[in-house]
Amino acid sequence: MNPLNRQAIERLMHYYYCIQEEFINLNSDCPVLSSSQLAKHLALDDSQVRKDMAAIGVKGHRHVGFDANEVVDKIRQSLGFTQNYPAVLLGAGRLGGALAAYEGFNTFGLDIVALFDADQRKIGLSISGHIIQPLEQLEPVIKRNHIHLGILTVPSETAQELTDRLIKAGIQVLWNFSPARLSVPDNIFIRHEHLFVGLGQLSYYIKKINNPES
Amino acid sequence: MNPLNRQAIERLMHYYYCIQEEFINLNSDCPVLSSSQLAKHLALDDSQVRKDMAAIGVKGHRHVGFDANEVVDKIRQSLGFTQNYPAVLLGAGRLGGALAAYEGFNTFGLDIVALFDADQRKIGLSISGHIIQPLEQLEPVIKRNHIHLGILTVPSETAQELTDRLIKAGIQVLWNFSPARLSVPDNIFIRHEHLFVGLGQLSYYIKKINNPES
Numbered sequence: 001m002n003p004l005n006r007q008a009i010e011r012l013m014h015y016y017y018c019i020q021e022e023f024i025n026l027n028s029d030c031p032v033l034s035s036s037q038l039a040k041h042l043a044l045d046d047s048q049v050r051k052d053m054a055a056i057g058v059k060g061h062r063h064v065g066f067d068a069n070e071v072v073d074k075i076r077q078s079l080g081f082t083q084n085y086p087a088v089l090l091g092a093g094r095l096g097g098a099l100a101a102y103e104g105f106n107t108f109g110l111d112i113v114a115l116f117d118a119d120q121r122k123i124g125l126s127i128s129g130h131i132i133q134p135l136e137q138l139e140p141v142i143k144r145n146h147i148h149l150g151i152l153t154v155p156s157e158t159a160q161e162l163t164d165r166l167i168k169a170g171i172q173v174l175w176n177f178s179p180a181r182l183s184v185p186d187n188i189f190i191r192h193e194h195l196f197v198g199l200g201q202l203s204y205y206i207k208k209i210n211n212p213e214s
Numbered sequence: 215m216n217p218l219n220r221q222a223i224e225r226l227m228h229y230y231y232c233i234q235e236e237f238i239n240l241n242s243d244c245p246v247l248s249s250s251q252l253a254k255h256l257a258l259d260d261s262q263v264r265k266d267m268a269a270i271g272v273k274g275h276r277h278v279g280f281d282a283n284e285v286v287d288k289i290r291q292s293l294g295f296t297q298n299y300p301a302v303l304l305g306a307g308r309l310g311g312a313l314a315a316y317e318g319f320n321t322f323g324l325d326i327v328a329l330f331d332a333d334q335r336k337i338g339l340s341i342s343g344h345i346i347q348p349l350e351q352l353e354p355v356i357k358r359n360h361i362h363l364g365i366l367t368v369p370s371e372t373a374q375e376l377t378d379r380l381i382k383a384g385i386q387v388l389w390n391f392s393p394a395r396l397s398v399p400d401n402i403f404i405r406h407e408h409l410f411v412g413l414g415q416l417s418y419y420i421k422k423i424n425n426p427e428s
Contacts, residue, residue, distance in 0.1 A: 003422075006415060013414040017393045021370050041395065079414045080421030098312040108413050148420050156235050173419045175412060179231045181255065189419040191412045198389060198405045199322050200227040200293050201220060205387045205403040206362050207294030208217075 002055065009079065011052055014042050016075045019068050031068035035060065081108045086147045088171075090162055091154035092117040092125075092132045095177060099151060101128040112151065114141045118158065135162075142169040149173045156180040216269065223293065225266055228256050230289045233282050245282035249274065295322045300361050302385075304376055305368035306331040306339075306346045309391060313365060315342040326365065328355045332372065349376075356383040363387045370394040 004012070018041045019033065035049040042049075053059075053066060056078040060066050076082055089100055092115045099105075100112050115132045117123065122132045133141070141147070150166040152159055152174065159180035166174065167188055174190040176182055184190050218226070232255045233247065249263040256263075267273075267280060270292040274280050290296055303314055306329045313319075314326050329346045331337065336346045347355070355361070364385040366373055373394035380388065381402055388404040390396055398404050 004418060009414045009418055010411050013408075013411045014395065016414075017370065017410065018395065021394065078418075080417040080424075083417075083421060083424065085417070085420045085424075094312040094315055098308040101308050105413070108410075108417055110413065110417065148423050149416060156231065172423055173416050175416055180235070181228065181232065189415070191415050193407065193409060193412055194227070195407060196231065196322075197224050197227045198407055199319070199324065200223045200230075201403070201405050202363060202387050202389055203294040203297075203299070203322055203324065204218060204223055204292075206299045207297055209362050209386055210294075210297065210299075 004055065004078065008052060008055065011042065011044070011048070012056065012075050012079060015049075015052070016072060018042060019072055032061075032065040033068050033071075034065040037065075083109045084111055085109055085149060086111050086113040086145050087149035087151055087175075088112075088114045088116065088138070088142060088147055088166075089151040089153065090116045090135075090138075090166075091152060091178075092119075092122055092127060093153060096151075096153035097127050099153065099177075100130055110149070113145060113147070118154075138165060139169040142166070142171060147171065149175065151175045151177070152182075153177045218269065218292065222266060222269065225256065225258070225262070226270065226289050226293060229263075229266070230286060232256060233286055246275075246279040247282050247285075248279040251279075297323045298325055299323055299363060300325050300327040300359050301363035301365055301389075302326075302328045302330065302352070302356060302361055302380075303365040303367065304330045304349075304352075304380075305366060305392075306333075306336055306341060307367060310365075310367035311341050313367065313391075314344055324363070327359060327361070332368075352379060353383040356380070356385060361385065363389065365389045365391070366396075367391045 015038060035046045039046045039049045056074045058066055058071050058074050087110060089096055089112050100115055115127060115130045116135050116138055117132050118135055123134050125132050148171060150171040152162065154162055156179050159178040160182055163174065163182045163184060167184065172188055174188065176190060176192045179194065179196050182190060229252060249260045253260045253263045270288045272280055272285050272288045301324060303310055303326050314329055329341060329344045330349050330352055331346050332349055337348050339346050362385060364380040366376065366388065368376055370393050373392040374396055377388065377396045377398060381398065386402055388402065390404060390406045393408065393410050396404060
């Protein structure tokens with residue numbers, strides 16, 4: 001299979017949700033969908049949908065369409081949701097706690113196996129069955145469990161230092177929720193969830209509503 | 215002032231964090247920074263930084279640079295962080311609770327004034343001083359408090375219906391954390407935080423690590 005780029009993965013994720021919401025739930029027997037239905041839902045060209053389906057090995061049936069269950073299964077295989085991969089989470093604050101407790105991640109194969117925090121007062125507390133550990137345990141836990149994924153919900157000030165430690169310990173994929181712009185080597189994949197960028201946009205549009213002339 | 219587009223706002227937010235982390239904290243007297251320093255931190259051209267600074271009314275001093283505190287103040291004014299704007303939050307689950315309890319939003323002017331949930335068992339419970347209200351109260355609360363911003367952390371199934379209700383009640387700006395692809399009229403601003411797209415990318419890269427041949 002040819003490698004998928006970021007945009008292709010993003011489209012596959014939208015198909016995945018769209019199909020589960022619109023087709024499988026409503027029509028549970030043997031749901032079929034056409035490329036134009038999917039295209040319309042996602043504001044894409046039909047030809048893009050057909051290329052994406054071909055890329056993950058889904059064959060359409062002429063005059064019938066795609067089998068919705070097959071599309072979902074192939075997306076799950078292609079993106080690796082059928083594997084089970086452990087992750088460490090650094091920063092057991094409110095957002096970290098919400099992520100650690102979220103059970104929906106299991107559907108995607110993600111299993112947060114260990115939580116860490118720099119705050120001594122949090123060490124030993126438990127979130128959804130995970131005990132918060134001190135940062136000294138970071139490297140041994142990553143190595144012992146062959147962990148490739150690190151999730152960062154720490155303050156900006158410590159984010160780069162912790163990222164460097166994670167990478168040195170063997171982490172190759174990072175999910176960053178801190179506002180920091182982290183620098184990582186080229187062979188490391190990092191996905192930023194910069195919620196504060198959203199906040200800037202919202203605030204600006206509200207300002208425009210309140211002061212249309214400004 | 216000319217209107218700012220989404221990309222410009224995104225760059226301003228990165229300047230904002232970068233300056234606070236790198237310059238103001240380290241060098242508290244009268245910190246100055248050059249366009250090339252900022253450009254380097256954000257992997258941009260110097261000329262882009264100078265244009266962005268000019269767009270928000272920051273004047274550089276020849277051979278000295280920009281005053282870091284002035285840049286921060288002008289960004290806050292331009293993006294409307296100096297206003298105070300109320301918001302409603304729909305969906306008092308774990309993520310909704312984390313957002314409702316996050317005190318850092320105040321710095322940006324955002325004030326979550328009311329929480330709503332469809333689950334009768336949650337009604338009357340309190341998160342960080344906000345009592346969870348039933349959805350029947352949604353429209354009166356929005357109208358009474360002149361609220362423009364709605365935050366959605368509800369399941370996909372109900373997201374579109376609730377979005378329609380919010381807009382009908384007067385909401386003009388939406389921050390969507392649900393996986394749903396919501397359709398809104400052209401005059402409504404919506405920002406999606408599609409965490410599940412990130413999840414698809416992470417999972418795919420981990421699959422590649424585990425099965426380099428696939």
